[in-house]
Amino acid sequence: MIQFTYNGISSADMGVRIQSKSIYSAPKFDISSVAIPGRDGELLVPSGRFPNATVSYTCFVPAKSIDELGKKLTAIKAWLYTQPDRYHILSDSYDTLFFRKAVISNKLDIGEQCRKIGTFTITFSCYPFRYSLEGQRKIDSTNSITMINPYPFNAKPYIKVNGRGEGRLIIQSEGSNKIWIFKTLNGYTEADSEQMNFYHDMQSKNDTVSGDGFPILYPGRNEVSFEGAITSIEIIPRWMCL
Numbered sequence: 001m002i003q004f005t006y007n008g009i010s011s012a013d014m015g016v017r018i019q020s021k022s023i024y025s026a027p028k029f030d031i032s033s034v035a036i037p038g039r040d041g042e043l044l045v046p047s048g049r050f051p052n053a054t055v056s057y058t059c060f061v062p063a064k065s066i067d068e069l070g071k072k073l074t075a076i077k078a079w080l081y082t083q084p085d086r087y088h089i090l091s092d093s094y095d096t097l098f099f100r101k102a103v104i105s106n107k108l109d110i111g112e113q114c115r116k117i118g119t120f121t122i123t124f125s126c127y128p129f130r131y132s133l134e135g136q137r138k139i140d141s142t143n144s145i146t147m148i149n150p151y152p153f154n155a156k157p158y159i160k161v162n163g164r165g166e167g168r169l170i171i172q173s174e175g176s177n178k179i180w181i182f183k184t185l186n187g188y189t190e191a192d193s194e195q196m197n198f199y200h201d202m203q204s205k206n207d208t209v210s211g212d213g214f215p216i217l218y219p220g221r222n223e224v225s226f227e228g229a230i231t232s233i234e235i236i237p238r239w240m241c242l
Contacts, residue, residue, distance in 0.1 A: 004057060004092035006102065006124075009079055011059070015072050019058040019119060021094050050128035050242075055090070055102065060119045080104045080122065090124055098130040098241075128242065129153065135239030142232045144225035147217055151241040155217040156193035158236040161185065165229030169211075172225075173218040180211030185229055191215055194238065 003012040004021075011018060028051065061076070063069035081104060090102035106123035135155065139145065149155050161169055161182055169180045169191075182189055189205050191198050193214035198205040217237055226233060 002093050004090065006080065006090050006104075007082060007088035011057075014076050014079055015061055015063075016059050016076060016122075017062065018092075019060065021092065022056045022058070053100075053126045053128050054105070054123060055100065055126050056106075056121050056123040057092075058119055058121055077108055080108060087127065090126065095130070097133055099133065100124075100130055101127040129240040130242065132239040132241070135237045137236070139235045139237070140232065141224075141235070144223065145233075145235075147222045147224060147235070147237060149217050149219050149222060149237070149239060151239055152219050153240055153242070154219070155238050155240060157191075157215055157217055157238050158193070159191040159215055160188055160234040161191065161226070161230055162188045162232045162234070163228075163230040167226060167228035167230030169215070169230065169233070170223075170225045170227070171215055171217070172223040174220055176218060178212050178215075180209055180215065182209055182230065184208045 001012055002018040003010055003016075004018065005011070061069060061072050063072055084104060087101040087103050089099050091099040102124035104122070105125035106121065108122070109120070132151075139147075159169070161167065163182075163185045164187065165185055167182050167185060169182065171178050180191075186200065189198055189200050189209065191209075191214060193216060196214055198209045198214075224233070224235065
């Protein structure tokens with residue numbers, strides 16, 4: 001059965017049947033161009049980001065009566081509009097190796113659409129990237145480790161650094177050698193490169209870590225090592241692609 005899962009709940013469990021899926025706006029790199037007098041062509045000015053993508057499902061809800069349909073539609077709206085102020089995990093049977101981070105984005109006129117054409121559309125605003133399920137697997141290591149990013153986009157990992165005292169985390173990739181110094185480890189410090197934050201027990205530790213921004217796993221081979229007071233690391237690489 002074709003279905004999608006949003007915020008941990010399956011469309012099939014909610015009685016929603018899927019007719020089709022559409023990605024109306026594939027991610028387009030955010031870039032502008034500037035014309036310079038006396039110079040052929042235009043100067044490209046990248047913003048360094050991709051905007052959100054839009055993913056829509058055309059659906060219908062089978063019901064034996066108007067009352068049954070009304071109850072189902074009320075439950076569907078409650079499901080989709082729970083915590084509408086944040087992103088949730090969206091996955092579907094069209095693309096079983098990946099998931100997206102999504103939030104409901106359209107006005108859900110389910111009843112009106114069902115009465116007119118028998119179907120309705122559910123639209124999500126999604127992070128531009130699809131995240132690999134394999135890239136969500138946690139890797140524990142007490143030694144240096146080689147990680148291969150299989151996609152042509154920088155991954156923004158979660159890394160937990162364990163130890164007490166001062167230690168250094170090192171990530172070497174082709175053309176890059178970056179070091180982060182953890183000055184006051186007290187059991188562990190967590191690095192979330194996607195959220196751009198170092199923390200311990202939900203307390204910010206950004207002022208206790210020095211280095212070049214936040215850890216990145218570049219496309220291809222990445223050598224991750226550590227020294228000093230660091231005894232082990234835990235990494236969720238978060239591989240992603242378009």
